[in-house]
Amino acid sequence: MADEPLVLGIETSCDETGVGIVRGTTLLADAVASSVDEHARFGGVVPEVASRAHLEAMVPTIERALKEAGVSARDLDGVAVTAGPGLAGALLVGVTAAKAYAYALGKPLYGVNHLASHICVDQLEHGALPEPTMALLVSGGHSSLLLSTDITSDVRPLGATIDDAAGEAFDKIARVLNLGFPGGPVIDRYAREGDPQAIAFPRGLTGPRDPAYDFSFSGLKTAVARWIEAKRAAGEEVPVRDVSASFQEAVVDVLTRKAVRACKDEGVDHLMIGGGVAANSRLRALAQERCEAAGIRLRVPRPKLCTDNGAMVAALGAEMVARGRAASSWDLSADSSLPVTETHVPGHDHVHEVGKENLYS
């Protein structure tokens, strides 16, 4: 539909420079420039390296997205940007670019929440988000269970990791196994040829008195590392495939079990899974199995939309426009610890009044 809002979204919360363009719930472009290779030798994302890469990549990535979408920047109805949470310096590059872009075009600016964007991106894959929706977000930076009744205004945190993010655990175990960075895809690959029951690794926070929706992967990580070291100390070969499969099973077992339980407890019949770890094949399969058994409809976007990207920011921005949410002001700041309950950062009163006469008509 031509009258759906056309929105460009910018995402720079970590190491991906993402620029996406959507019309309502239709994806038009998803351009991403990643600095992951520059971080690989450090075994993790180096904030200053990421920030420098964002500055270099931003303008070319915007141009690529516009070309891919076949639209003119003048036709945009708004510019959305990740205002947080994320790496402070990295976020600032994106927020700065979005502000200058929106200002120069005379379009409203929407600073939005990164986590809410991860949920909203599913609209581009499966259409309008059911209300309410339960969301399990798992990546190198987050592991959260969130309940959303309105993605533009009401996202409630039910649980989160109390130590490491799920993706972080994958990275660390991959490092212990000398498989490189990032760990998620490579462990997934080895695990396919391994036995998930071979080694009984612990399931964190699953006791009867543990918090129902929180996660913990630190103990698991230590247990796996100990197990590997014991093998090495004994001069035995480490069965990489079985370790990968058993470790991965411990992670996805807890994630899916808690997500399904949250759906049942809250009477929610839709579960969406997002974030980089949602690309994990075993997580998808087990979630599917358990959701079917519980009568829950599972929605998982394609892997490219699960990792950090600009399209998810554009998707939430378009929803902000469609629902008439207040735009942000020109002094919007990047907030590295923006709470998930703040789905967007509306401006003060009379947001764009000050500069209106300076903008294009």
Next chain:
Amino acid sequence: MPCPKPPYAVCVLLLALDTATPAVTVALHDGHDVIASSSQVDARRHGELLLPAVDRVLAESGLTLDAVTGVVVGIGPGPYTGLRVGLMTADTFGLVLGVPVHGVCTLDGLAFAADIDEGPFVVATDARRKEVYWARYADSRTRLTDPAVDRPADIADQVAGLPAVGAGALLYPDTFPVAHEPEHVSAAALARLAAEKLAAGEELPAPRPLYLRRPDAQVPKNYKVVTPK
């Protein structure tokens, strides 16, 4: 509009920005002189202050951003996080407006503002971590050395007896006993310098940041061994 439409004259309107020092500074230059400017000193709020300042300076001049024919931006050296705000803003304006974006070394802007006809003298800004960004100048328009980052004590020999300007000089009187204003760069000076060079047909550097330091990157040691040997 400050000048008639072509073909009668070539209209120039430069928008200058600098966020490489604690100053968030913006100026408009119409080819003759600066017509409006704004400078705020707040090292922690570059991101919040810059765009409202651009908006204000345009409003004061009764102009719109689309009248801008070129963007001038301080490329540092400067602490990275703030430095990128000016560069990212300039790059993005250049993209939307389709106008050239010119870089100017921030230290050159300070040297120009110091208005010293006979040097040599030194410009030094605060690089934090007990270091300064600095360069030597023959006069306000002529830099003698590449911008560098050093501990003041380590360059004492190279700057001995020379007058110095900039916050880096004012901060370390042991190394820079003859330090004076200006403390921070102003976009007005940056714009005047750029306008002069452009009018003379000089090429200005690309708007790429002068970081001068490699990114801090903690290379994790081989994974932490968790069992006793």
